Amino acid sequence: MKAINGKQIASDIVDELTAKTASIQGPKPCIAFIRVGEDPASVSYVRGKNRTAEKIGITPLLFAFEDSISQETLDAKIDELNADASVNGILIQSPLPSHLDEQSAFNRIDPNKDVDGFHVINAGRVVQEDSAGFVSCTPAGIIEICQREGISLEGKHVVVIGRSLIVGKTFALLAMQNGPQANATVTVCHSRTRNLKEITRQADVLVAAIGRPEMVTGDMIKDGAVVIDVGINRVEDASKKKGYKLVGDVNFAEAEPIASRITPVPGGVGPMTVAMLMKNTVKAYELQNS
Amino acid sequence: MKAINGKQIASDIVDELTAKTASIQGPKPCIAFIRVGEDPASVSYVRGKNRTAEKIGITPLLFAFEDSISQETLDAKIDELNADASVNGILIQSPLPSHLDEQSAFNRIDPNKDVDGFHVINAGRVVQEDSAGFVSCTPAGIIEICQREGISLEGKHVVVIGRSLIVGKTFALLAMQNGPQANATVTVCHSRTRNLKEITRQADVLVAAIGRPEMVTGDMIKDGAVVIDVGINRVEDASKKKGYKLVGDVNFAEAEPIASRITPVPGGVGPMTVAMLMKNTVKAYELQNS
Numbered sequence: 001m002k003a004i005n006g007k008q009i010a011s012d013i014v015d016e017l018t019a020k021t022a023s024i025q026g027p028k029p030c031i032a033f034i035r036v037g038e039d040p041a042s043v044s045y046v047r048g049k050n051r052t053a054e055k056i057g058i059t060p061l062l063f064a065f066e067d068s069i070s071q072e073t074l075d076a077k078i079d080e081l082n083a084d085a086s087v088n089g090i091l092i093q094s095p096l097p098s099h100l101d102e103q104s105a106f107n108r109i110d111p112n113k114d115v116d117g118f119h120v121i122n123a124g125r126v127v128q129e130d131s132a133g134f135v136s137c138t139p140a141g142i143i144e145i146c147q148r149e150g151i152s153l154e155g156k157h158v159v160v161i162g163r164s165l166i167v168g169k170t171f172a173l174l175a176m177q178n179g180p181q182a183n184a185t186v187t188v189c190h191s192r193t194r195n196l197k198e199i200t201r202q203a204d205v206l207v208a209a210i211g212r213p214e215m216v217t218g219d220m221i222k223d224g225a226v227v228i229d230v231g232i233n234r235v236e237d238a239s240k241k242k243g244y245k246l247v248g249d250v251n252f253a254e255a256e257p258i259a260s261r262i263t264p265v266p267g268g269v270g271p272m273t274v275a276m277l278m279k280n281t282v283k284a285y286e287l288q289n290s
Numbered sequence: 291m292k293a294i295n296g297k298q299i300a301s302d303i304v305d306e307l308t309a310k311t312a313s314i315q316g317p318k319p320c321i322a323f324i325r326v327g328e329d330p331a332s333v334s335y336v337r338g339k340n341r342t343a344e345k346i347g348i349t350p351l352l353f354a355f356e357d358s359i360s361q362e363t364l365d366a367k368i369d370e371l372n373a374d375a376s377v378n379g380i381l382i383q384s385p386l387p388s389h390l391d392e393q394s395a396f397n398r399i400d401p402n403k404d405v406d407g408f409h410v411i412n413a414g415r416v417v418q419e420d421s422a423g424f425v426s427c428t429p430a431g432i433i434e435i436c437q438r439e440g441i442s443l444e445g446k447h448v449v450v451i452g453r454s455l456i457v458g459k460t461f462a463l464l465a466m467q468n469g470p471q472a473n474a475t476v477t478v479c480h481s482r483t484r485n486l487k488e489i490t491r492q493a494d495v496l497v498a499a500i501g502r503p504e505m506v507t508g509d510m511i512k513d514g515a516v517v518i519d520v521g522i523n524r525v526e527d528a529s530k531k532k533g534y535k536l537v538g539d540v541n542f543a544e545a546e547p548i549a550s551r552i553t554p555v556p557g558g559v560g561p562m563t564v565a566m567l568m569k570n571t572v573k574a575y576e577l578q579n580s
Binding site: 103119120121122123124125126127128129130154155157163165169170172173176178183184185186187188189190192193194199 | 415
């Protein structure tokens with residue numbers, strides 16, 4: 001099948017982690033979620049992660065704070081969870097209210113419990129190709145998709161649109177590593193790129209992670225390319241009950257006939273993010289108990 | 291002039307740092323060098339750095355150890371220098387003997403004294419675009435050359451040949467940052483890249499950092515490109531007293547007529563490395579005394 005079923009791959013990973021967790025004697029892996037405020041998207045994301053953790057047999061802990069909490073209170077909670085040996089992973093749901101320093105909070109997490117991979121040390125470990133680190137979940141999920149779908153990056157020209165820390169830049173670093181799931185020639189494009197189409201048309205693997213609805217059109221894609229769509233954009237749609245529909249950064253209808261493989265939105269990269277978070281949590285548990 | 295005089299730029303930086311250091315009241319900035327063994331290249335590099343430090347008015351300290359020292363002895367010295375407030379920068383001359391863990395030694399240095407930029411935290415800061423960090427000296431030197439020679443990277447296609455941590459990968463990360471000396475579209479090529487020539491011919495700025503003598507030939511370069519040659523390779527030359535000559539990764543004779551600007555070897559990027567080390571040392575001093 002041309003469309004890559006990310007939902008199925010994520011479900012396979014959840015099953016594998018469930019089996020692994022079931023075989024653990026004694027206390028199970030544990031992830032602590034810190035959520036600040038009641039932003040509906042954040043509430044919904046944390047709820048989804050919590051549910052998946054429970055399904056796998058990972059113990060979830062939720063610490064919800066009011067919007068007005070101080071950095072000191074947040075820091076104290078992080079310190080407490082760092083010191084608690086029964087907690088293997090810590091996730092601070094982003095975004096935090098603007099009066100809080102988000103990167104400072106990420107960097108306060110014990111890097112060995114940083115299952116979201118946002119700590120500066122884990123960013124550095126990706127650069128240094130140190131596999132003991134935690135890779136942020138969306139780029140790790142794209143690598144996992146490629147691996148499980150038999151899409152080799154070796155010697156391929158990977159073009160990434162978007163240079164965000166949490167997706168584009170980190171995926172580029174992973175794809176250019178010296179290793180079996182990597183060894184790609186990598187180009188990073190972004191809003192300042194001239195002749196974007198000229199570059200994307202060279203891609204054997206095109207990763208769109210720029211957050212602009214359907215900006216990648218058919219004429220930007222090489223015949224037979226693998227297209228990975230990381231975008232999740234809401235666009236108005238009066239025909240839907242919610243008044244909107246979700247579309248990716250790729251015009252799927254145009255891209256699908258040209259691509260050899262393509263991830264749809266929803267159901268492509270999206271479901272992989274939570275699955276990789278759980279995989280990181282089990283890895284953290286194993287590292288802390290080995 | 292077409293050839294970029296890196297020696298002159300480095301000398302200008304040394305002059306600026308000398309003036310800055312002269313204006314400092316009280317103890318001057320201080321850099322500690324740790325050298326293990328008597329490898330002639332390492333001895334010569336450290337001697338050169340020591341001399342430049344002295345010239346600027348930076349106090350150099352040299353700690354030379356025998357080849358056989360233990361990791362514990364090395365670690366103890368690093369800890370001592372970390373704790374010594376009069377030491378602003380610490381450099382461990384690479385390579386260390388193979389019984390020592392080099393990255394572990396780099397990571398033991400206080401990241402705020404890591405003027406070589408090899409600590410995992412400083413690698414992470416480059417990814418996160420946190421300018422409080424220290425950038426390793428050769429890639430920082432290339433950015434400095436571009437800045438001082440009026441070579442804008444904005445919207446340009448920068449192609450880097452080589453994905454080493456200390457040059458290629460770090461320079462790619464700098465060039466793709468969101469900022470005035472950056473904003474380039476960046477491609478990273480390496481030994482596994484197919485159709486290398488097809489890609490390098492697209493480069494507005496071509497950076498060769500792969501360590502293969504004169505491998506970049508004229509036909510790989512676009513008319514009017516800026517060519518930055520990071521390679522320093524010894525090739526046999528019976529006509530020289532030493533029996534060898536230094537050449538870059540670029541065939542200069544072929545590239546020079548095609549390029550709009552080009553760094554020669556020697557005298558191009560090479561001299562910038564020590565200058566940027568000194569700049570990092572003065573930055574460390576300022577951060578520690580602000």
